Amino acid sequence: MxxxxxxxxxxxxxxxxxxxxxxxxxxxxxxxxxxxxxxxxxxxxxxxxxxxxxxxxxxxxxxxxxxxxxxxxxxxTFEQVLALYVFDKRLRLLVLDAVERIEVALRVDVSYRLGRRDPFAHMNPALLHGNFTKKVNATGRTAYQNWLDKHQQMVARSREDFVRHYQQKYGEPFPLWVAVELWEFGMLSTFYQGMQVADKDAIAARYGLPDGQLLQSWLRALNFVRNVAAHHSRLWNKNLVDQPKLPRAGAVPAFDPVIGQPAVASRLFVMLCILLHMMRVVSPNSSWPARLRQLLDGFPAAPGLSLADMGFPAGWEGHPLWR
Structure with a gap:
């Protein structure tokens, strides 16, 4: 009660x-x-x-x-409260903008990589990792079976014109490059996790990362941040439930300054670093980094609050990703 x-x-x-x-x-x-x-x-x-x-x-x-x-x-003051609320709203919109671009690019990466071997690779367990397709959990099902259920739900619920077109003209299943357009970011992240190591590594290399395990961790953390922003929840000083892994020293030199700083890795600062890194690959000519910096420079003045509450360390302006 x-x-x-x-x-x-x-x-x-x-x-x-x-x-x-x-x-x-x-x-x-x-x-x-x-x-x-x-x-x-x-x-x-x-x-x-x-x-x-x-x-x-x-x-x-x-x-x-x-x-x-x-x-x-x-x-x-109440005005400071409102200013912080508006700051957080603008921050969420910027984060969603970047995540959308990364999500769309990753859909292409996945479908292009696997589609060349089988247009229906997402329905072919032989092209995926054994832990995903064969390892049974406590409920007696594999992660792949659960993912397939979710995929079929997305197909059944969709009212998109392209879905009706493919169903009427070709039937199901859809080829990977069509099916991927129905996946939520979480589904895309889970499917990437279930891919074979060589395929994950090849996609990670496109983003300048040493291996697919690192990108897999980043995608999980991005999915958490994306869900917070999409549901209009407070984001600016949120603790990260699923903290992203950081590359080993020297593997991605721009991240070296934040390695070994737990307070940084558990806050939004590290996610903004990840977004900056990936956006420079996905949209190298975008004004997104400048718009983010402009927003941060206007952080509301209020007693006891600062960018440090978001995990920003001293001297962050001089870090390679932020210059």
């Missing part, structure tokens, strides 16, 4: 509560409009880091924990 017992508050009461906790509001009408349009709970993720911190220690324990008080840090 839920123990939630906080009272329902009108928008005016919500704003009064925030002001009572020390959040400055210079334009109450604008603040109320934001609460009506965006919502108290969604905005709370952006004023949370502006709340004061309190150190606590349980009786008989030497461990000190850091908690957030209800009161805000001196100088915190």
């Amino acid at each position: 839920s123990t939630y017992n906080k009272p329902y508050l009108t928008f005016e009461q919500q704003l009064a509560l925030l002001k009572g906790r020390g959040l400055g509001v210079t334009d109450e009408a604008a603040a109320l409009a934001c609460l009506r349009r965006i919502g108290y709970y969604r905005l709370s993720a952006y004023w949370y880091p502006l709340r004061q911190t309190v150190l606590s220690q349980a009786a008989g324990s030497s461990q000190i924990t850091v908690q957030r008080a209800d009161a805000f840090r001196p100088g915190s």
